[in-house]
């Protein structure tokens with residue numbers, strides 16, 4: 001019989017060029033030790049923790065590497081990513097020829113009659129032709145399979161076989177709030193927008209639970225491979241909580257998940273209460289843990305690139321100011337119900353009018369409920385934030401989640417709708433930070449690409465698909481890293497255990513071949529971690 005290893009032995013020990021702990025005032029360390037799911041020790045010398053090496057210690061000698069906390073993506077869509085992770089990878093196409101070629105290639109190895117669907121993280125504005133494919137083009141790629149081309153959640157193009165299965169003909173009327181696009185001769189183009197996608201959802205084959213868990217396994221591993229250790233999923237259908245739970249039980253979640261349940265279908269007080277009943281049941285059953293927990297509810301006050309609510313009209317559309325999705329009094333009632341039952345609320349606001357009206361609502365909530373814990377109300381995006389709105393949000397103590405990748409990929413679309421000046425004014429990060437806001441960083445995948453360093457690169461350079469825009473709003477490297485680590489942990493209320501590397505904190509860390517704080521900007525954009533550790537477990541290793 002052998003003696004049990006002493007409790008002080010490390011499970012994982014990393015020696016590196018620098019361990020940036022992100023603890024204020026602390027110089028870089030050279031060694032870090034992990035036991036179980038926690039950080040147990042740090043040392044200024046590479047060999048400073050060698051006494052903790054036991055027979056079962058994994059020692060990582062990485063003398064040229066840099067260690068940082070694992071990143072949070074504080075506004076993203078893991079559930080959506082999981083549904084499309086095995087789709088035809090049309091996000092890699094540069095033009096429609098490549099796009100359709102990928103579909104043709106998938107069709108060639110898919111049994112006839114089976115659905116073919118695409119990834120959802122692409123933008124037609126970035127294709128050479130700057131448009132979506134048509135039904136005729138999809139029919140030419142395959143007539144033997146129903147084809148669903150999807151962008152995000154609410155934009156689709158179908159081939160004829162898929163239109164037939166969905167029961168959509170030239171005589172079909174669009175539902176309220178939906179668009180069934182037709183050409184100048186009244187013929188279907190195959191494009192369905194917003195609520196018009198619902199008939200398609202109903203006929204799509206339902207993935208099995210096992211398939212959904214596999215999707216989450218692949219999608220969460222892909223997040224981890226870019227240095228992300230925690231995702232705040234900002235649109236989880238309440239019934240999908242059970243799917244996330246099952247994935248957790250199988251160890252399929254490579255990253256921690258903080259879930260915002262979708263409140264988009266909850267319009268009346270009864271509907272909001274029904275949603276909260278299900279969330280309360282989750283909480284009462286003790287189903288939250290450090291891997292998967294319920295953060296709160298998500299609402300949206302306005303549209304996005306082409307429907308964000310603006311004070312001044314859209315470019316070239318003097319009568320169009322975007323869309324508010326709520327009457328302010330109704331949103332106030334909904335938000336008040338949610339916080340009254342002890343849940344947090346994140347509300348999407350994109351245009352300056354959307355943000356102004358949202359802050360009106362938040363001010364009323366705070367007035368009604370003195371003593372509301374800080375961080376209960378959150379602005380998601382706050383894209384076009386004018387000085388007076390920033391001052392109001394900061395005075396209310398409302399955190400703001402920002403997403404440069406969204407601006408990066410959407411800049412051309414946004415310039416067309418809003419013009420260059422308002423597009424360049426999006427995400428004024430320099431001003432927000434100087435004025436004292438709590439900002440956190442994210443991607444808004446599938447609209448923007450996720451990735452730890454692609455976000456840092458974007459926030460520090462303001463580079464986009466339309467070139468560098470609004471460079472005066474750029475922030476520094478350390479600030480950008482903090483938005484995904486220290487600040488992110490404050491947003492989720494986990495500063496005691498996440499966001500910086502300290503003894504006792506969760507062992508969520510990343511190892512980088514270059515130092516992201518001072519490598520060249522071009523290298524930063526493509527920089528991937530050699531290792532991502534979540535809860536002491538290596539979830540990605542190059």
Ligand SMILES: [Zn+2]
Pocket residue numbers: 075076077234444
């Ligand atoms: Zn989003």
